[in-house]
Amino acid sequence: MLHADYSFPNGLRVQPRSIQQRTARYTLHTLVDVGHHARHTARHVRQDPDERYRVFVPISGMAMAGHGNDDGLITPGAATLTTPSMPMEFSASGLRGYVLKLPVRDISEPLGLISPLSAQIDLRSGYGMMLVDMIQNLSKWRDTLTGWDFNTRCADLAVLICKALGGDAHLSCAERGLLASLARQRMRQRIHADGGRTLSLAGLAVGLGWSVRTVQAAMAEAGTRTARCCGKSGWRRRTGG
Template identity: 30%
Template sequence: MPAGMYSVESLSTGDVAPCERAEFWREHIASYQSRMGYRYSRADNFRGETIRQHTDAYQLVRFWSDEIEYTRTTRQVRQDPDENYRFLLPLSGDIVLRQDDQEARLTPGTGALVSFGAPFECLQSASTDAFIFTIPAHEVDGPMNRKSPLAAGLDLRRGLGRVVGSMLNGLYEERDDLTDPQFNAVSDRVVELLCMLAVGDDRPDVPGHLAQVEAMVRRYVRGHAADPELTGAEMAQALGWSLRQVQLALQRVGTTPRELIREERLRLVRDRLRCAAFEHMTINDLAYASGFSSASALSTAFRQRFGLSPREMRYGSR
């Protein structure tokens, strides 16, 4: 399978003998997650199932299993570095997550972000059914202006949280009818909403007006990112607010109008690099069509954001 292609894979411990299931599960999880410890309540006949959807950018796994405890120690963090985040969302059962002197008890309707870049303990009750969504670190650290473990419970029962849960469930239900660009595009939006949800949870005293301004600014920038003349002042005027209002709304989530415009332009280029409909466009063409002043300006910003050049992303995904 070419690198970057969307794939769906299913696995069940029912495919092996009962006495082999615990080791089978450990090897299976270790094949796509970083190094962890496993403690089983009944290792002689452990039962578990996974359905894994992934590209080179994101991974969504729905899993069901018997009671188990996962741990990631300081030594494992050092020996097998992994700065990426996982978003945990139980659909049944409960999960207790401990990290960075915080504890979150997750039940259906609550979720949490956990960093694999720091030690943690994750205790899962029997017959737990849950999603675990892998998110590249740069997709969280940049938008949230932070780099630290997160273990706070997030409410997925109403409002923005419910939208996030519905989108993850939609990705799962439509798993057999998605393409690589489609899976990545929806995953991008899920992460964006998760960051907004997490920041809002950390700052419940932020006036609702600023949150509304932020949401509308993001929609406007997404729709006009390719305009090379787009600026903070221009978007403020178009939306009927002062530039100061726009700046304050974005400041609360750790960004600025200029940074948001650049971020949306980079996402636009990335999506086009992954899409066959834009294969005829050179990197130079993509730069100008996405609001950048030159191919070199695009390449510099793109490498800083995604860790590789536009050309490397285009040919590395084939």
């Protein structure tokens, strides 16, 4: 079963401060505007062990997460993967974004890890860009998702995280469809900005973090002919197509 909980600042039911979607396996917090400080001490680790990973996906604002003497700044553009199985301190100021909680084994087993991992993922391109798009839609459609839907999409997010951390460049059919969707979004943005004059397949691929061949194949599979996407903007001339 999928549960959705809302928390409001000062008890006023106006703009929620955070929204929580959860099942027995996964939890997604949508942070609307959070200023927060918390410490997870060695005593907490012993008395209330929690080995689920936290994946922080910031959209705006900033936060600091520290393990021992290692402090990591959480800012837009990078997701931070951490776990409270070790003592941890967290502080945030005006943070908007998402926190996904998922079992350690969802990450550790595919990557062959023995100990919990602390790492960052670039959200500006590649799998990181897909991660942001998927997690935003997961929050957006929370009122229509079943528990099974939520678990399935969270499992897909775990796969993306593993691929981003492991450097796996092989895209599944669903991931190629998502890449094609992101490519079309980027194209519309360029056409809106300058009529498509600066739009090229090579530039699009660099912005998305994939090779030209991968982007072209994904779009072709989705039924989008790249040569037609720019109209008179000279796509073929600038890409050599």
